[in-house]
Amino acid sequence: xxxxxxxxxxxxxxxxxxxxxxxxxxxxxxxxxxxxxxxxxxxxxxxxxxxxxxxxxxxxxxxxxxxxxxxxxxxxxxxxxxxxxxxxxxxxxxxxxxxxxxxxxxxxxxxxxxxxxxxxxxxxxxxxxxxxxxxxxxxxxxxxxxxxxxxxxxxxxxxxxxxxxxxxxxxxxxxxxxxxxxxxxxxxxxxxxxxxxxxxxxxxxxxxxxxxxxxxxxxxxxxxxxxxxxxxxxxxxxxxxxxxxxxxxxxxxxxxxxxxxxxxxxxxxxxxxxxxxxxxxxxxxxxxxxxxxxxxxxxxxxxxxxxxxxxxxxxxxxxxxxxxxxxxxxxxxxxxxxxxxxxxxxxxxxxxxxxxxxxxxx
Amino acid sequence: xxxxxxxxxxxxxxxxxxxxxxxxxxxxxxxxxxxxxxxxxxxxxxxxxxxxxxxxxxxxxxxxxxxxxxxxxxxxxxxxxxxxxxxxxxxxxxxxxxxxxxxxxxxxxxxxxxxxxxxxxxxxxxxx
Numbered sequence: 001x002x003x004x005x006x007x008x009x010x011x012x013x014x015x016x017x018x019x020x021x022x023x024x025x026x027x028x029x030x031x032x033x034x035x036x037x038x039x040x041x042x043x044x045x046x047x048x049x050x051x052x053x054x055x056x057x058x059x060x061x062x063x064x065x066x067x068x069x070x071x072x073x074x075x076x077x078x079x080x081x082x083x084x085x086x087x088x089x090x091x092x093x094x095x096x097x098x099x100x101x102x103x104x105x106x107x108x109x110x111x112x113x114x115x116x117x118x119x120x121x122x123x124x125x126x127x128x129x130x131x132x133x134x135x136x137x138x139x140x141x142x143x144x145x146x147x148x149x150x151x152x153x154x155x156x157x158x159x160x161x162x163x164x165x166x167x168x169x170x171x172x173x174x175x176x177x178x179x180x181x182x183x184x185x186x187x188x189x190x191x192x193x194x195x196x197x198x199x200x201x202x203x204x205x206x207x208x209x210x211x212x213x214x215x216x217x218x219x220x221x222x223x224x225x226x227x228x229x230x231x232x233x234x235x236x237x238x239x240x241x242x243x244x245x246x247x248x249x250x251x252x253x254x255x256x257x258x259x260x261x262x263x264x265x266x267x268x269x270x271x272x273x274x275x276x277x278x279x280x281x282x283x284x285x286x287x288x289x290x291x292x293x294x295x296x297x298x299x300x301x302x303x304x305x306x307x308x309x310x311x312x313x314x315x316x317x318x319x320x321x322x323x324x325x326x327x328x329x330x331x332x333x334x335x336x337x338x339x340x341x342x343x344x345x346x347x348x349x350x351x352x353x354x355x356x357x358x359x360x361x362x
Numbered sequence: 363x364x365x366x367x368x369x370x371x372x373x374x375x376x377x378x379x380x381x382x383x384x385x386x387x388x389x390x391x392x393x394x395x396x397x398x399x400x401x402x403x404x405x406x407x408x409x410x411x412x413x414x415x416x417x418x419x420x421x422x423x424x425x426x427x428x429x430x431x432x433x434x435x436x437x438x439x440x441x442x443x444x445x446x447x448x449x450x451x452x453x454x455x456x457x458x459x460x461x462x463x464x465x466x467x468x469x470x471x472x473x474x475x476x477x478x479x480x481x482x483x484x485x486x487x488x489x490x
Contacts, residue, residue: 316401
């Protein structure tokens with residue numbers, strides 16, 4: 001049987017459609033993906049993301065140990081700041097993409113993808129060498145809610161003692177939300193302003209209920225994984241398992257900006273350095289279809305009738321109304337304005353490479 | 363859910379309604395609800411031949427791609443072109459404005475062989 005978050009009953013009672021995702025029974029939608037998507041872009045939406053995993057590094061050498069397993073540079077991350085980056089294998093393949101919350105140099109929380117929770121924990125624990133650090137899987141100790149949208153801060157401020165006006169993007173604070181101690185982080189996966197709340201599972205339903213009640217004022221929408229996916233894709237945020245996996249590197253996935261080759265040694269550095277010098281053979285590229293159709297994961301990308309790549313994510317953008325997607329393509333086709341075709345059910349549909357994000361806030 | 367008595371239904375969740383000598387075809391309320399927000403349709407052209415049980419088009423929602431299966435054999439005589447600009451009509455009004463094609467049946471008796479509303483409801487209950 002699939003795992004259930006502490007909010008499972010809330011979702012069921014709210015009429016959510018539940019699907020199994022990464023071993024969890026998760027709401028894919030409530031009233032409908034398009035309405036939920038629009039709510040996040042224009043007002044505020046509430047997501048249960050308790051399926052995400054949390055691995056904690058603690059000890060006098062916690063920062064050093066984690067930094068050796070992480071492509072970004074935690075030495076350049078302040079206490080109370082979060083940082084996005086990848087965990088890589090020796091050959092540069094991506095084990096996972098994660099957000100690290102640096103509470104202090106001796107206490108860091110790694111938020112990992114639900115689908116990779118067990119793998120990541122095993123990998124981190126195995127590779128955190130040298131002593132002076134304890135690595136723990138604390139996933140069961142945390143529920144996680146994402147409150148996202150332009151009105152998220154206004155709503156949350158009525159329920160929390162954390163000063164949100166002083167909380168910048170990718171910063172977090174310890175505070176109470178509806179009386180419950182939470183880690184309140186100005187992070188998210190939608191491209192909107194918003195917060196992610198880490199709280200004890202047995203109090204998640206209380207926090208959820210208070211947010212829903214208070215959110216009536218902002219016409220808050222309950223949102224499922226469907227809207228989470230369309231929102232992230234409009235921002236060209238990568239999705240592990242779709243846009244990247246252990247067979248792709250951060251450089252190929254367009255995540256070179258979170259690879260700090262100059263920070264000192266880390267697992268995967270040699271391979272990534274070599275790849276940067278030799279050049280990549282394929283690159284994740286954003287495109288729009290200029291003919292009718294919707295590109296989906298796995299569809300071939302053609303040029304002159306020959307397959308040159310494959311779509312990793314695609315949808316009809318709810319905000320833009322156009323058909324958008326990401327695909328691995330030879331670097332020669334990555335430049336903005338390059339044209340190619342996506343094969344949809346045996347027929348080519350014309351496509352053009354575009355700058356990402358696809359959507360920018362008005 | 364609403365399954366009008368004057369329609370016939372398939373196991374693939376299409377409906378068929380007699381209109382003079384022709385038959386109007388769409389997808390059921392159950393189908394649109396399962397799909398979620400419909401965002402794209404691929405429908406045949408007027409004049410295309412369709413064969414009972416064969417795919418004659420595609421309906422895509424925000425998350426899923428699903429084929430449309432012809433409830434009867436015949437020739438397409440009308441296509442609901444406005445749907446291409448307003449695919450959400452399929453969600454909003456699956457039995458009226460959200461119709462997809464009109465088929466001139468090659469064997470009118472094929473319509474009567476489809477499930478009536480009661481049988482379709484029973485079929486859905488079985489699937490639960």
